[in-house]
Amino acid sequence: MAIATLTTTVLDCPEPRELAAFYATVLGGELEDDGKGDWVQLVGPDRHVLAFQRSAGYQPPSWPSTEHGQQLHLDLHVPRAEWDAAERRVLELGATLLESDHGKRDWRVYADPAGHPFCLCVG
Known part of the structure; x- marks a missing residue:
């Protein structure tokens, strides 16, 4: 029996909105933004989530x-x-x-x- 379920893969980056837009064009899906641009996630057509978080000094x-x-x-x-x-x-x-x-x-x-x-x- 599994211990957990993988829900989200997160990539650190300097500009989450820009990188999320790149992957949204490549993979499709819907973007969800925290409103500040520090966390953006791409929810794919298959419901997989690829998220992007701002990282200072990336x-x-x-x-x-x-x-x-x-x-x-x-x-x-x-x-x-x-x-x-x-x-x-x-x-x-x-x-x-x-x-x-x-x-x-x-x-x-x-x-x-x-x-x-x-x-x-x-x-």
Whole structure:
């Protein structure tokens, strides 16, 4: 029997509203704001919650270095036929390509606008 249920994944960042808007465009869903901009959450169509909290002195991960390690990353599924279009769109939204092997693997690594690594994965 499980001890708990995962309800929310929270990312520290300097500008919660901006990062929440990036992920809302990528994932869909509804944004909920605390009114001060210190906590914004994205409630996805599947009811998963991805939240963003303001962190003073935030240091983005330096991938793949361990000096400011990634601590976690998000794997986002994309249908294979839409992979290249999805890449173009996340780059237009402010993501940065960190690693691609030009189609030899089923994932590509990016950084979101605040520097958190995430992967677009096909399967």
